Amino acid sequence: MFANREQIQADIKWLQRQFPLLSSEQFSLVPHGLFSAVSVSASKPYAGPRRIGFYYQWLLTELIHHHPHLRLEAEEIQVNEAGKTRGAIDFLIEYQGQLEHWEVAVKFYLAHQNRWLGPNAKDALDIKVARMIDHQLALSSHPSFCQQFPHWRPTQKRLMVQGRLYRHYSQDTDLPDWPPVNAASVGGWWCWPDELPTDREFAMLARDQWLSLPEFGELPPIVPGSLGNIDRTCHLLDNTQTPWFVVPNTWPNNAPSPAPKK
Template identity: 30%
Template sequence: MEIGPAALPAVVSTARLDALRAPAVRDLAWLLFSADLLRAQPPVGMLASVFATEAELSATVDWLLALDADPSALLHDIAAARVTRLGRYAECLLAWFLQHGPTARLIAANVPLRRAGLTLGECDFLVETRAGRRLHWELAVKCYLHAGAGRGQLADYVGPNLQDRFDLKLTRVLDHQLPLSARAEFATLGHTGPWEPQMFIKGWLFYRHGETVHESGQIDPAHARGWWTTRHDWPAFAASHAAFWRVLPRLEWLAPRRHERGAAQAEGIAFVDAPALSERIAHQNGPTMVAGFYADAAGRWVERSRGFIVPDDWPDKAQAFARE
């Protein structure tokens, strides 16, 4: 029986993962162990499972701890890729795990499928498990803000820049991306199948502070959650939530952040109060992801929660986009 994130408390202590210090290793652990955004969508949209057995799961935790002790090779690989997009960063992390980790092995990544010179699509990962199953994984890491005023359908979850929507993304995954490996053209590429298509969709969903949402049954209730608030409401929200804040760059949108004080200072990472953060983002046109922090007993800066501060006119625009 495959092991999914919901079974983690029974088989691995989260304290061992919390001990990871290197940000890239923490991001990789989050990618592997965090809850899916969606429940399975049979018959096409089955969920990817990284671990086939409890032994593979435990071996992965040990492997991550060893990698955390010396992450230089991983960091070199990421730097060589010159990653600027969150999705590409996640691809690099998962590819590294499949190439060097203790579970399934990578057969190929980013496999283009063409017909008559036209690109039909690209398969993210072709994977073979230790038991010999051949899997086609489609990876997506998404951050959607709920804009449905209480409703919880997938169309009510929109990208911060209003260029993406959860229902449209899922439709593309189910109708276009996952079926690629079953097309006749794919058989000519030399990757012997048949391939089992599975979706690997991780990320965060953000809800307006103080609003109750009746979530769609398609969404995994254990998904990672954050909040959003307008600039007008931000001062009151911040005052009752955290004393220290920072803007999260896009490549820090995966795992909750944790910073050693010395390392944060060396990297120029500053933690500011809410008014200073407001000044910092005052001239930004769109939503900004921020995180609130506290200092723990060991002197580390630990993320308390994360969310988006959006322009005051953003909620109306988002609701209109959700209904298009």
């Protein structure tokens, strides 16, 4: 998982060009295109945890190290309070003479009943954004952080959330209204098994192929009708290079309650 050097190079390029999930008009974001001209060789292997979020953060660290105008001051800074970990700050970055606090994530969400829900429905974009703003970005202003690290005083706080958003294939509905997203990040479909169209071919995507999508012809096609009784969400690619999530018939029976709107 995440060991293929060609895939790593493709994923770095994906990160450089992929649009943010969130609206730059509503949120303070790391500027799109900041890394577009950075050249990174994928000679260094990834050796971290086998979860896509850790892998994404490692890719971003590589780009930061190779950026001529960014300096990585620190990452994964643990903030402790009364002997307990209150949280961790993703990145402290020196950029244009200022110290910035960045919180980053890579996420995939499905539009359903005016919400963006995760493929397993345990996660939702409204909840993720609320936590990133109210908890994670707030850490660098927390008294415990200021006491532990008095030499760090970030003057700018930014989010960097990339990934992909998926519409329901059989329902041409408006996008969820909160949080405001970048429509350019909408790039796939989702459906229940009996809604999967029969006029195209599909192949299964491995977890390490979710960012930069491989060519459909490089993947073994799945047997039509084989997903009828799935008990977990499957990520597919069709023969038009469009990604799909096919969810179990029970989805989204475990969706969390919405976060309050800001």
